[in-house]
Amino acid sequence: MKFSQMLTKRFKDTPADCQIASHIFMIRGGYMKNVGNGIYSLFPITKRITSKIEAIMREEMNRIDGQEVLFPVAMPANIWKESGRFDAIGSELVRFKDRGGNDMVLGMTHEEAAVQLARETADSYTQFPFMIYQIQTKFRDEPRARGGLIRVREFTMKDAYSFHTSKEDLEQYYQKCHKAYERIFARCGVPEVISVKSDSGMMGGKVAHEFMLCTPVGEDSLVVCSDCDFRANMETADCIYDETAKGAAEELTKVLTPGMKTIEDVCSFLGKDKSDSIKAVVYRLETDDSVCVVFIRGDIEVNETKLRNFLKSEVYPGEELDKEGIVAGFIGPKGLPEKVRTVYDISLKTRQSYVCGANEENYHYTGLNIERDLGEVQFVDVGKATEGGICPVCGSKTLKLTRGIEVGNIFQLGDRYTSSMGMKYLDKDGSLKTPIMGCYGIGVGRLAASICEARHDDYGPIWPITIAPWQVQICALRSDDEQVKAFADKLYEELQDAGIEVLYDDRQVSAGFMFSDADLTGIPVRIVVSPKGLKAGTVEVSKRDKSYLEKFEPDKVKQNVIELVRTMVAELNNI
């Protein structure tokens, strides 16, 4: 491709709307154009990147016997009604009516379509297991798109669905797919992507992993053990607390704490550590509109995902405190009206005596002993893991908190969709059985943006060669110089003949301008042809990441570049 004819435009100024590196560079470098909230058109440079990512995904999916299919983007709502998700999912599922007044939806994921395609087709146990996948557009009417391609409403996704006749078979295939995902990320140049245990959310099912690229701009909080291989999404990370340092039991005493409504105020007033106090957090449940108070150690935060799963209800924090005889700011487990539902976090098993609210304006208790003063209570794990906390797997105090971008996920769905949609096959013994499913997704554009996030310097992206829009960029300084033009033109043709992808900057612009644009296009190998160099009998070859710079005689450039590219590609693909 000749740069002079490429449809794109680069900007010197950082766009006002962009916050994170990948978004800034992908706008400044002319990678995409915003069409609406969370909706983008991609310029050729980005389409080339995503096509390469897709090609890698295809190879790896095919390698584990995946069969590529294509589901519709817009589909009748009836199959979503069968699975129950037409009513279960909120407004992120776009619903509309066709001309006949029939309910339609835009596909935000394709479990229903996959089951609909497979259910009458795979009717014998001999056909199992199998996996079908597609690479196609999804639309999710996200409440809040952000970060350029990191979180959008319309996007391309590789989604795969596997069907099995036994749990063991599903688990085996799940592992296989896990490995295929590791290969995909490694081949795309980000081998550091890790998988973490995750909450299955609206997808249903029990076992699920998310593939995370760790970066401070990530939207998910992760808990990682630095001593063993425990890794989990904060939402689902189990908590363990040290129960050996309980301290001494004290007498229950009511103390005056005027106007002190926060844990900080009360603890510093009483000279106690936050971990010696009980914090009360009030939630309203969606299911019956009742109020629930969570009691948790003062230094631990409530993990609302765990709470939601335990209560089996959506929870909304901090509302309607005045109802039910609750005294805001002075809530405690002793003396709370009995009709109020309570949840005790397991972090409260760690002390003999606590500071807590007395359910009376301006009073707290000290010396509250849960067993002695409250009787038997049920403890539940609804806390957030903390930095330096105890690893639930190896038991050492080595938990680290980090953030990550979710670039892929895998689920063991079980029979969530196959049974609700009535998929059956005839087993060996002649009985009708329901198969079980797994599903596996990777967002293509999000992965591209995440790679940019992980691989850039101050001047632009540094694309890994396996997904780079082109492998080599020729910068012809002074393309009005006959010698330069002749040499660069010829090199452009020859490299392409050798199967190398080349972006040829043939524009008559200043060197600085050309280099800045080259930095923004992030092509891994750069060839600089200049009048000065040719006069000295050299052509310069360098890597975008600045790890390599060599000068070659003009007639040796082609062969050296071909070898360099092959080596770089092989480094990422040989895993």
Place this chain on the structure above:
RNA sequence: CUGGGUGUAGCGCAGCUUGGUAGCGUGCUUGAAUGGGGUUCAAGAGGCCGAGAGUUCAAAUCUCUCCACCCAGACCA
């Protein structure tokens, strides 16, 4: 959905307090010079000042309503 912010040329911004029909930088076009990190000079093209209503002789500017976008949360395969 809650809280905060911003809407003026493709992009980045000034003008708004104190109303008088719009300006700077960059990019774009043309010409000349320059030629290894966004070079220089000159001449141009480009704007229903987010939308609607109101106040006024007169609104980018004042008032009201709406919309869009961004950030933090909530939500999220």
